Amino acid sequence: MRIDLHCHSTASDGTDTPAELVRNAAAAGLDVVALTDHDTTRGYREAIAALPAGLTLVTGAELSCRIAGVSMHMLAYLFDPEEPELLAERELVRDDRVPRARGMVARLQELGVPVTWEQVARIAGDGSVGRPHVATALVELGVVPSVDEAFTQDWLADGGRAYVEKHETDPFEAIRLVKGAGGVTVFAHPGASKRGRTVPESAIAEMAAAGLDGIEVDHMDHDEDTRVRLRGLAADLGLLVTGSSDYHGSRKTVALGECTTDPEVYGEITRRATGAFPVPGTGGN
Numbered sequence: 001m002r003i004d005l006h007c008h009s010t011a012s013d014g015t016d017t018p019a020e021l022v023r024n025a026a027a028a029g030l031d032v033v034a035l036t037d038h039d040t041t042r043g044y045r046e047a048i049a050a051l052p053a054g055l056t057l058v059t060g061a062e063l064s065c066r067i068a069g070v071s072m073h074m075l076a077y078l079f080d081p082e083e084p085e086l087l088a089e090r091e092l093v094r095d096d097r098v099p100r101a102r103g104m105v106a107r108l109q110e111l112g113v114p115v116t117w118e119q120v121a122r123i124a125g126d127g128s129v130g131r132p133h134v135a136t137a138l139v140e141l142g143v144v145p146s147v148d149e150a151f152t153q154d155w156l157a158d159g160g161r162a163y164v165e166k167h168e169t170d171p172f173e174a175i176r177l178v179k180g181a182g183g184v185t186v187f188a189h190p191g192a193s194k195r196g197r198t199v200p201e202s203a204i205a206e207m208a209a210a211g212l213d214g215i216e217v218d219h220m221d222h223d224e225d226t227r228v229r230l231r232g233l234a235a236d237l238g239l240l241v242t243g244s245s246d247y248h249g250s251r252k253t254v255a256l257g258e259c260t261t262d263p264e265v266y267g268e269i270t271r272r273a274t275g276a277f278p279v280p281g282t283g284g285n
Helices: 019-026 044-049 083-095 098-109 118-122 131-140 171-180 201-209 224-237 264-271
Strands: 005-009 032-035 056-066 070-077 184-187 213-216 238-245
Touching: 005 019, 005 056, 005 070, 005 171, 005 238, 019 044, 044 056, 056 083, 056 098, 070 171, 083 098, 083 171, 098 118, 098 131, 098 224, 118 131, 171 184, 171 201, 184 264, 201 224, 213 224, 224 238, 238 264
Parallel strands: 005 032, 032 056, 184 213, 213 238
Antiparallel strands: 056 070, 070 184
8 A cells, every 4th residue: 555644635725735745645546545734624525526536535634733842733624624723723824824924025125135925825725825835936936946944943933034924823732633633644755854852852842742643754854864863763652654755746856655654554544533434435536
């Protein structure tokens, strides 16, 4: 089985629609794909309706969190999307995205970049607006050569010249909320140091004690030394180890299925979840 547990669609900051994502996942030879848009579940219905036969969909989300001043992302799988507490928190985070993006546009304009809110809104479309949309605007304007190059201290990285904070959930609260909605939690790309400051291992140990289920180890932003270190940490803390592409369509160079999750780990995730179940494809539309 080929299992990719971290993918984005146009419901947040990917470039594939949810329907295109599942079709492309099947074409890439995946058996299981997770839809994990940022702080939203809006893509579920379209993805399920288009799900090809032979492909299983894991519903999820990537939750924006912050601990001790460090931004981090928490992957949440197979939770009940209508559970009131988690839904309210997701909406709180999502509602703060527009004023935050407007603030980044204003800071870029102060830096002499001729970006406009209308340009960023066009790029975001119906998705939850975020830094990748602002980064794409910088690429369109020729300010940077790629989206990745926009995530530096010169521009949009944490603490960068045009960075603006948004509401982010305490990860311990995120774990509690996801568990309360019957879901499973995995810390996304915990060693991605090129994105900015990373969460110390002591804090990951505290999260494990609070119910964190796993950490994402095999990821494009982790070199081999980082993967070895994180596997050791997971073993010490009794955490599941996942691997995923973090696919964003054409917004990033990574391909679907570039990193994958072991079938036994996937099986354990599905066993732990009580809020929702993986959806088997029946041919789509």
